[in-house]
Amino acid sequence: MKRFIVIVLDSFGIGYMEDAALVRKQDVGANTLKHILREVPNLKLKNLEKMGIMNALGKDYKEMKKSKAATFGKSALMHDGADTFLGHQEIMGTRPQKPLMEPxxxxxxxxxxxxxxxxxxxxxxxxxxxxxxxxxxxxxxxxxxxxxxxxxxxxxxxxxxxxxxxxxxxxxxxxxxxxxxxxxxxxxxxxxxxxxxxxxxxxxxxxxxxxxxxxxxxxxxxxxxxxxYGIDENVQVPTILGKAGIQVSLFGKVADIVSNEYGKSVGCVDTEEVMKLTLEELNKMEEGFICTNVQETDLAGHAQDAEKYAEKLKIADKYIGLIIDKMTKEDRLIVMADHGNDPTIGHSHHTREYVPLLIYGENLKVGFIGSRKTLSDVGATVSDFFHVKSPENGQSFLELI
Incomplete structure (x- = not known):
């Protein structure tokens, strides 16, 4: 059994990117994780903590501490702005193009x-x-x-x-x-x-x-x-894997926005439901790629509701622990995000932030895998894991882990 699971906690950023001062001044100061912990000081996410979320943030904060056994990194956004659709296309290996902007x-x-x-x-x-x-x-x-x-x-x-x-x-x-x-x-x-x-x-x-x-x-x-606009599914991980006969299952919002002609796509919004679907698929799948998007964190960010955001994180964290318990020694798990959505920044839009890369599996190298230049490095790593051709964009970090 050999499975690769990617869970995207939609909008779970860890600090604004340096270029925000030039391209998105409204996002300067954003840090979704840090500010949720500030607003919900007793929040405890034991599985994300174990995987190194505080390592990715760069410091301990109240109940949440760094892990000594984590394999972790962070990634910049290559796409313009901070967008769920473009973020997921980037994760799957598309080289982002500058979009047209007009009312x-x-x-x-x-x-x-x-x-x-x-x-x-x-x-x-x-x-x-x-x-x-x-x-x-x-x-x-x-x-x-x-x-x-x-x-x-x-x-x-x-x-x-x-x-x-x-x-x-x-x-x-x-x-x-x-x-x-x-x-x-x-x-x-x-x-x-x-x-x-x-x-x-x-x-x-x-x-x-x-x-x-x-x-x-x-x-x-x-x-x-x-x-x-201008998305070529043939250079993306789901199509590359599907053509190679490797099972691909997408759950949540990613199922609505990423092409998966050869695999299974199930869209849903509820966090508990989408994580249950992921766990059930892991129990059934012998080999393949699973990608899940947890959308309700993003919806809480849009609502500028840190308490609700924390509630959805706790549900996701519980199921991440159950998924870890079901993993074999060959499986790999990445928990990440696609952008930020700081509920305290003063506006209801996404925020241009670095995102965490939390990697779990048996016998991984402990430590920091670096600050990646693009979310596509995840897609490139998935392709490398299954020994298929690389997507259009990104560099694999499989050897680093």
Whole structure:
């Protein structure tokens, strides 16, 4: 049995990157882990502590101490900004390209015409002198107001009124019409078009979108697909492994945003559920790659709620311990993040931070593997582990561990 497990604690940063002063001044001072520990001083994450989370942070803090037996490192973000989609593409081995940044208003007429050409009923919805599109009376098209503004457009749908397959068709029409890095196509049941429209929110006088948590789309039967610009799945780890006949299983948000044509992808949001799925898959899988995204940490960061963030970390930490207990001597585990989302920084967006690389397995070399230049080093290490060709980007650190 030979398995490689990567668990991405979405937004779990360990300190702002030096270039933030030049490219994201609002993130200077961010340190997601440190500030959660400050706000929740009795927080104890025994398995992450064992794996070296405080080593990666660089110091002890109250209940949490450095480990003398940890194999750990940290990584910078190569992609611009601090983005979940781009972060996961980078983890899987894509060399990040600079995305187009512009408000949806720049493309709204082109998108409206493209949708109407395909037979959709499209009208404007207006707030604060800004417009978004309302399609077939139940789907909105507008700016993503939670990611870096101008980088992502959202398709938000009430799935009691429209089938998700039709929503995805709308998303693909929008994707062909615009050149921003990502179009997110999502929706849920037990909400309504009126609830979605009531969650319209304007930002900076240029951006108009739907506040997704307030819209109710996460309430029931949530569906989501992220449509990226210029992403080649053939240079990424899941496709490389899949073509080589090696099993690949993706759980959580990573299943929505990374192509996995040859493997299993199961999207879900709840932390307990996604970690249970990971543990169950480990019990069934004889050889292969598992990657799991814990999304609710990121949602807590967006909500600027350190207490809720800590609660989700405790659930993840419990299951990380159970996963460690099920590992064989050949297995390897990495716990990491894709960016930061400091709930105390004063804004609700992702933060450009270094992320931890916590590595576990039998007979590993103890100590610091260095500060990596790109998240793609993880993907390159996974490929090296399975003796398949390397992805487009990244350098393996397998020999260092």
């Amino acid at each position: 949806f208003s720049k493309s709204i007429e082109k998108v409206k015409s493209a949708l109407e050409k395909e037979g959709y009923n499209v009208e404007y919805k207006i707030k604060d002198n800004l417009k978004l599109l309302f399609v077939n009376g139940c789907v909105t098209v507008g700016d993503n107001i939670e990611a870096d503004l101008g980088q992502v457009y959202n398709i938000t749908a009430a799935l009691d009124n429209i089938d998700y397959s039709e929503v995805l068709k709308i998303g693909k029409i929008v994707r062909k019409s615009v050149k921003v890095s990502r179009v997110i196509t999502f929706g849920g049941r037990r909400t309504s078009p009126s609830n979605i429209l009531a969650a319209m929110e304007a930002k900076e006088g240029k951006y108009l979108g739907i506040n997704a948590p307030e819209s109710g789309v996460y309430n029931c039967d949530y569906h989501c697909v992220h449509l990226g």
